[in-house]
Amino acid sequence: MSHQLKGRGEEGGGGMRGQARSGSLGTGDRSRRSPSMKRPHRAEEAPGRRRAQPGQKERAGGSPGSGSPPRKQAERRGRRELLGDRERGSAEKICRGRRKKDGRASLREQRAPSKREKEVRRKEEVWKQLKKHRSSSMASSTSSGESLSEEELARILEQVEDKKKLIASMRSKPWPMSRKLAELREAQEFLEKYEGALGKGKGKRLYAYRMLMAKKWVKFKRDFDNFKTQCIPWEMKIKDIESHFGSSVASYFIFLRWMYGVNLVLFGLIFGLVIIPEVLMGMPYGSIPRKTVPRAEEEKAMDFSVLWDFEGYMKYSALFYGYYNNQRTIGWLRYRLPMAYFMVGVSVFGYSLMIVIRSMASNNQGSTSEGDSDNFTFSFKMFTSWDYLIGNSETADNKYASITTSFKESIVDEQESSKEENVHLTRFLRVLANFLIICCLCGSGYLIYFVVKRSQEFSKMQNVSWYERNEVEIVMSLLGMFCPPLFETIATLENYHPRIGLKWQLGRIFALFLGNLYTFLLALMDDVQLKLSNEETIKNITHWTLFHYYNSSGWNESVPRPPLHPADVPRGSCWETAVGIEFMRLTVSDMLVTYITILLGDFLRACFVRFMNYCWCWDLEAGFPSYAEFDISGNVLGLIFNQGMIWMGSFYAPGLVGINVLRLLTSMYFQCWAVMSSNVPHERVFKASRSNNFYMGLLLLVLFLSLLPVAYTIMSLPPSFDCGPFSGKNRMYDVIQETVENDFPTFLGKIFAFLANPGLIIPAILLMFLAIYYLNSVSKSLSRANAQLRKKIQALREVEKSHKSVKSRATARDSEDTDKSNSKNDTQLTKEGTAHHSASQSQTLDQKAQGSGASSSAGKTVLPASQHLHVSRAPGVRPDSGQAQPQAHPWRSTSGKRAWRPPH
Amino acid sequence: MGSRASTLLRDEELEEIKKETGFSHSQITRLYSRFTSLDKGENGTLSREDFQRIPELAINPLGDRIINAFFPEGEDQVNFRGFMRTLAHFRPIEDNEKSKDVNGPEPLNSRSNKLHFAFRLYDLDKDDKISRDELLQGKAQLLPVEDRGGRLGQCKVLRMMVGVNISDEQLGSIADRTIQEADQDGDSAISFTEFVKVLEKVDVEQKMSIRFLH
Secondary structure (H helix, E strand, O other), X not given: OHHHHHHHHHHHHHHHHHHHOOOOOOOOOHHHHOHHHXXXXXXXXXXXXXXXXXXXXXXXXXXXXOOOHHHHHHHHHHHHHHHHHHHHHHHHHHHOHHHHHOHHHHHHHHHOOOOOOHHHHHHHHHHHHHHHHHHHXXXXXXXXXXXXXXXXXXXXXXXXXXXXXXXXXXXXXXXXXHHHHHHHHHHHHHHHHHHHHHOOOHHHHHHHHHHHHHHHHHHHHHHHHHHHHHHOOOHHHHHHHHHHHOHHHHHHHHHHHHHHHHHHHHHHHHHHHHHHHHHHHOOOOOOOHHHOOOHHHHHHOOOHHHHHOOOOOOOOOOOOHHHOOOOOOEOOOOEOHHHHHHHHHHHHHHHHHHHHHHHHHXXXXXXXXXXXXXXXXXXXXXXXXXXXXXXXHHXXXXXXXXXXXXXXXXXXXXXXXXXXXXXXHHHHHHHHHHHXXXXXXXXXXXXXXHHHHHHHXXXXXXXOOHHHHOHHHHHHHHHHHHHHHHHHHHHOOOOOOHHHHHHHHHHHHHHHHHHHHHHHHHHHHHHHHHHHHHHHHHHHHHHHHHHHHHHOOOOOOOOOOOOOOHHHOOOOOOHHHHHHHHHXXXXXXXXXXXXXXXXXXXHHHHHHXXXXXXXXXOOOOOOOOOOEEOOHHHHHHHHHXXXXXXHHHOOOOOOHHHHHHHHHHHHHHHHHHHHHHHEEOOOOOOOOOOOOHHHHHHHHHHHHHHHHHHHHHHHHOOOOOOOOOOOOOOOOOHHHHHHHHHHOOHHHHHHHHHHOOHHHHHHHHHHHHHHHHHHHXXXXXXXXXXXXXXXXXXXXXXXXXXXXXXXXXXXXXXXXXXXXXXOOHHHHHHHHHHHOOOOOOOHHHHHHHHHHHHHHHHHHHOHHHHHHHHHOOOOOOOOOHHHHOOOOOHHHHHHHHHHHOOOO | OHHHHHHHOOHHHHHHHHHHHOOOHHHHHHHHHHHHHHOOOOOOEEOXXXXXXXXXXXXXXXXXXXXXXXXXXXXXXXXXXXXXXXXXHHOOXXXXXXXXXXXXXXXXXXXXXXXXXXXXXXXXXOOOEEEHHHHHOOOHHHOOHXXXXXXXXXXXXXXXXXXXOOOHHHHHHHHHHHHHHHOOOOOOEEEHHHHHHHHHHOOHHHHOOOOXXX
């Protein structure tokens, strides 16, 4: 019985494994895995096992030998029944944990109904008796549906014995105490783990159970990993793009996806903690002046053009700062909305900082742990890149594309590293290019400043045209559209490796955008100051109006006047909402410009090129307009600055993040489509640097820069007197003080006051600096140690390699001997050349002999090939002289190659 | 069907195969049923067309060469024994196999034999060198040595691997680079030792193994 059970167990395992690797050569046909096909296997199990263990007593037990056919057949039939039963049984067992404990009994019960296999059972009894003394564990291990082969078991047995012996003789060993302890612990752990496999009773069942659970756990983890991969959104799209356009383009989309995730969290934060409570529990629209459209705007408030500018009803909605009331608590939950508003505003920045820094750190880790296995880039790609399990033509197409792309990437790297150039000319050109670009930047900065100044004048005038109102946005968008290509044109002067060129380009456009952004911000600040200075007068007017309204004569004093309608109350300009609207508009216009650019610049161009090519006088596809390439730098920076805008604006316009989430979502689909439909891969496809930490660094910078103005406004500008959650307070952060005073016990308030003492804060900051300094130096020394260790490992590996290559050469010779098919004389030659060197001889000597043998043989047989090689060497990759020469020592050669590799 | 497979297979033949390839009894019968299911002509041998019906092989750029590896030189049919001999290269190396019979003949599934199998996929003219031409072009069984200059090659490896969107020139430079990288003795070709060296870090024992059902 035990044997048979084991058979099933093994088969289960085998079947599972077979499923895991479907479509491989030998096991390719799925039908083979059907149960009917499995049957012969178990029939054959018996002799196979017996042969595997010739030393055992099985033969003596009279069990059938290699089995006469008729008998085997009967046996098979019997087991077929058994299999069905057993499988059902095991399923039940999993459901009912208790039965697992008395697995054998339950199995017997299950077997009872199938009457026909008496013979089988008798045989099993024999088996059981035969193997009782040693393999009782097998029954249990198999009863739990897992496999442990005979050999494995024997090995474990041996090891367990060894360990036991070790424990017994530990005392007398001449080892230091620490080692003894360590060994003892290890041995005990091992025993604990494996003794169950060989022991009897409870231990073995426990072991079986544990093994079962371990296997289940592994399987579950694998499934879960698969599931997780499936859950990654847009993974297939991005992989598709990567295989066609290379990793650099894909890196943009990965970044976009990451950004979407971050924004989703921010959206959840703001939406869940600010907007929803306000909408659900705050005062409804129209109840107080700040939540009502003023009388003067009322008739136009629903016009689309007004709404499109986020005026009218949009302005007086929960999307903007001004809508929120300064009531300390709202609703029956007594939700402290102003406090929540403030904290959410702060935590948006906190979360963003944390997540950016964390992902930077994890990227770094990934890049350091990356080994240096790119010694044989091309050979690896050539010999190992095909996935032999691919059986689907579409997948195969993708694989072709990705192999091509990866080859192209490597070619670019190689070309770049072997390029030699006129240093002076290059330097001159680079300086020139930088000069030109700085001129451009200054010009664009001035232009923006000019436009912003003008727009302030326009805003004072009464009826301005659409263009005059949107001049700033239009100019900024145009700059963003035309400057990057200009920079790119200038950058061709510099002749950098595309990867480095991309970084420069990113840096320049970053500077451009930054200049734009900050000019925009300064102008906005001017605006805000203006509004703030007007605020005092408006405040007076409001007071006067209300005062007159309630105290005017001609009204019956006894009846209180109905309150003034909120729409009629004069109110301030609410600079916070104005700022929020500015950002909102900028975001929306930016999005539209991006989409229109893609549509016009990429899609229409592609259509034009594609269809007009039939009736045009020159080749459009290869010639002038051609198809567009995907603009990585522009897109990445657009994304980063857009995010900066969101961070800045989200405090004054809580709805901004929602808009941004929509934007990112649409742009994911839209750009994926646009890339696949109307772009061509870059002429020089290059590999993205392993970590996209450059993007992250830029993002961090933008985050910091966008933190500054927000922090400034919060800390030093007084909030508007009649709108927003902080109205009536001196500064926005007073809300914290208020909460501490009113809601917390007094001693906590004291503690806070104490903590806010500058005498405490300054030492704390100093301490932080010290900590940063310390950690920085520690990390530096660690990385130095890391580099050294890596060097050492490399050296070790080289030594090992040289040993191994001697050995492998010997084995190769062996295999050549056995291989009769290639009976060329060069085999003979090689053998002769090396036969008299023993493996223990020095490696270099051996290699030389080998080399001479091989090269002479090459001279004989491969002559045409090598001649051909010299003639038709392609200009794409120039042969490196150092590479082509014979190298006596492998170490030298690899280290040379390493130095020669392009920097990443 | 399984029963038919095992009855068709004679015991002594099975024994021999077992000895030669190291497969277990059940694996052999299992593979035999696979063999018969592939054998559409039902004559006990497989032809190239039979192999080409396997989708994974049909789509593989090296498919033709893999199929060729099944056939002994100059033959168009392969019997079960030959089939098994080739498949034995892909048998995983088991733990207990490592230690025993060091001095006996090397099993077919040893690391160096696995590598040699892979090597032979690229080495078309069987001169124990992978030359530039062999990477770029060539049909293994059709090309005698002197014919290689002629552009007969229908199944260029690289071309097959990258599809159509790369120029011949670039292909040439890829092949050049590959050989430069691996070549150590300066003969502009990759010998088996050099090939082994390139793939040193690749876990060939694991990658070139198919887990046959027990």
